[in-house]
Amino acid sequence: AGPLLAVRDLTMTFPGRRGRRRAAVRAVDGVSFDLAPGETLGLVGESGCGKSTTGRMIVRLLEPTAGSVVYAGRDISRLSQRALKPLRRELQMVFQDPHSSLNPHQTVARIVADPLLVQGVPAAEARERAAGLMELVGLVPEHLDRFPHAFSGGQAQRIGIARALATGPRLIVADEPVSALDVSVQAQIVGLLDRLRRELGLACLFIAHDLAVVKRVCDRVAVMYLGRIVEIGDKDRVYAAPAHPYTRALLSAVPLPDPAAERARERIVLAGDPPSPAAPPPGCTFHPRCPKAQDVCRREAPLLRVPVPGERREVACHFPETG
Numbered sequence: 299a300g301p302l303l304a305v306r307d308l309t310m311t312f313p314g315r316r317g318r319r320r321a322a323v324r325a326v327d328g329v330s331f332d333l334a335p336g337e338t339l340g341l342v343g344e345s346g347c348g349k350s351t352t353g354r355m356i357v358r359l360l361e362p363t364a365g366s367v368v369y370a371g372r373d374i375s376r377l378s379q380r381a382l383k384p385l386r387r388e389l390q391m392v393f394q395d396p397h398s399s400l401n402p403h404q405t406v407a408r409i410v411a412d413p414l415l416v417q418g419v420p421a422a423e424a425r426e427r428a429a430g431l432m433e434l435v436g437l438v439p440e441h442l443d444r445f446p447h448a449f450s451g452g453q454a455q456r457i458g459i460a461r462a463l464a465t466g467p468r469l470i471v472a473d474e475p476v477s478a479l480d481v482s483v484q485a486q487i488v489g490l491l492d493r494l495r496r497e498l499g500l501a502c503l504f505i506a507h508d509l510a511v512v513k514r515v516c517d518r519v520a521v522m523y524l525g526r527i528v529e530i531g532d533k534d535r536v537y538a539a540p541a542h543p544y545t546r547a548l549l550s551a552v553p554l555p556d557p558a559a560e561r562a563r564e565r566i567v568l569a570g571d572p573p574s575p576a577a578p579p580p581g582c583t584f585h586p587r588c589p590k591a592q593d594v595c596r597r598e599a600p601l602l603r604v605p606v607p608g609e610r611r612e613v614a615c616h617f618p619e620t621g
């Protein structure tokens with residue numbers, strides 16, 4: 299069997315300006331990866347790097363400018379909303395801010411059952427399934443007739459997850475599902491998503507801005523910078539031996555549980571902010587912030603390649619760390 303999802307050269311350009319001239323802004327610039335059934339890929343990067351836009355193109359909340367999204371063998375990147383409707387059952391999204399993604403005027407029963415009603419499931423049956431979904435995500439069915447404001451952020455995100463699971467999807471895109479939540483409940487929601495994706499055999503694209511959040515959930519991880527994937531591979535390899543200087547910097551900011559190791563560890567602080575996608579630097583777009591940059595980096599954009607033969611990991615860097 300092929301991958302459940304094959305993303306190829308996915309690109310999104312928005313109209314923008316460079317100085318006084320009109321210029322296309324490439325928010326996502328040629329992103330490619332596969333996702334196997336039941337597999338979770340963590341997609342990580344600073345805000346504005348194009349990770350949410352990538353996720354939205356995959357579930358077709360946005361239509362890509364170029365490239366393809368092949369889901370279960372079928373290119374869905376240009377399908378009309380009408381042709382997409384039956385696929386909505388299988389592709390679902392969990393959003394960043396649970397409260398703003400839930401309609402405040404609808405009861406939880408209505409919110410959770412909505413994807414079922416859209417698919418033509420009778421109301422009584424949809425409500426019964428909503429009750430079961432509440433239990434699945436750790437809420438009580440007795441609260442089905444409440445409105446979203448009656449729930450905490452963590453509970454509201456559980457409702458968002460129940461809604462995403464209502465139609466029995468095979469693929470979930472979770473776009474920073476915990477970054478709007480209190481730190482104290484983040485681990486619970488990450489744990490819930492991890493349990494559910496295992497129990498239900500879901501494939502998942504888990505988007506986050508830091509590597510610590512996705513570590514528990516993902517099988518593989520992809521790091522994005524300025525619209526491109528700069529490193530992608532098996533979680534164990536990437537976390538144990540990051541090869542791209544940007545991945546190394548992101549990982550050096552993740553606190554270590556052992557205080558002695560934490561004190562001994564060198565923190566890599568990057569110079570400046572990511573450049574605007576409206577004016578990407580030439581060559582390797584990371585070069586103005588990279589501690590290892592050489593002349594060639596300013597001239598030639600590195601392509602993704604396997605730095606250590608035989609490894610399931612690719613890196614876009616002229617001088618990857620392979621030690």
Ligand code: SF4
Nearest residue numbers: 582585588595615616
């Ligand atoms: Fe740094 Fe050069 Fe690698 Fe880019 S290609 S990440 S500038 S070493």
Ligand code: MG
Nearest residue numbers: 346349350474
């Ligand atoms: Mg985002």
